[in-house]
Amino acid sequence: MTDLDLLTRTLARSVKHWRAVRGFTLDVLAARAGVSRGMLIQIEQARTNPSIGTVVKIGDALGVSVTTLLDYAQGPKVRVVPAEQAVRLWHTDAGSYNRLLAGTEAPGPLEMWDWRLMPGERSPSDPHPAGTVELVHVTAGELTLTVDGTEHRVPSGASAALEADTPHVYGNDGEVPMEMVMAVSVPPVR
Known part of the structure; x- marks a missing residue:
């Protein structure tokens, strides 16, 4: 191409x-x-x-x-943000900090989810309404994120943003539990 x-x-x-x-x-x-x-x-x-x-x-x-x-x-659907590319916006000498893990431009309802997938398990998702986006941040293990048939590895400490209006699957191909935080933004009905 x-x-x-x-x-x-x-x-x-x-x-x-x-x-x-x-x-x-x-x-x-x-x-x-x-x-x-x-x-x-x-x-x-x-x-x-x-x-x-x-x-x-x-x-x-x-x-x-x-x-x-x-x-x-x-890429067409997914942007993986490696842990070292998270932006630290604020910190103190005592060790407090915040980090912008991943972001996207999207209006409308926003949901935050806590996920845990045991080794070998998968959770498929049908396409969401057009304009729906998801942000995930893996806190333990490694997520195998499959979007439109393409696998993306998201290790612990990394984040990903995806357009969720296409079939996608959350999977754990590892040997330890995978834990992640996920935010879902659905566009408002107009």
């Missing part, structure tokens, strides 16, 4: 994702961005490579940056 193909597919996925998160129809986004509905359809189907001006208009209308729309380094 060429860089241009990757960029075109990334833009298609991002525009569809953020349009769903914002609850915009094609017509609403077209009106807000000043871009034709036909152009948006071509972009969402990865059939065109729009000008940067068009991408800026769409990003502005969705309330996200061009970087967010074109960030193909994250």
Whole structure:
């Protein structure tokens, strides 16, 4: 796949994702961005490579940056944040601290879950509504996160963010219990 193909597919996925998160129809986004509905359809189907001006208009209308729309380094569905990349925002000499483990742009209801999976166990999940995102932080063991058939290893101390509108499975392929904290953000019904 060429860089241009990757960029075109990334833009298609991002525009569809953020349009769903914002609850915009094609017509609403077209009106807000000043871009034709036909152009948006071509972009969402990865059939065109729009000008940067068009991408800026769409990003502005969705309330996200061009970087967010074109960030193909994250991959199509999952971004794993290694433990050493967590950002320590505050600390004291006595040893207190907080760390930003992982984040994502998402409005609507937010749930936090505590999970424990014993060795060899799996928990499959059907796709959630479009725009649903999940954040997981593994506190013990190793999570095998399978999204759209692709496995991602998330070791203890690491975090991951995923778009949860596709089939996904939480698994423990290790020999010790896996424990994680999970936050789920579902877009509001509009």
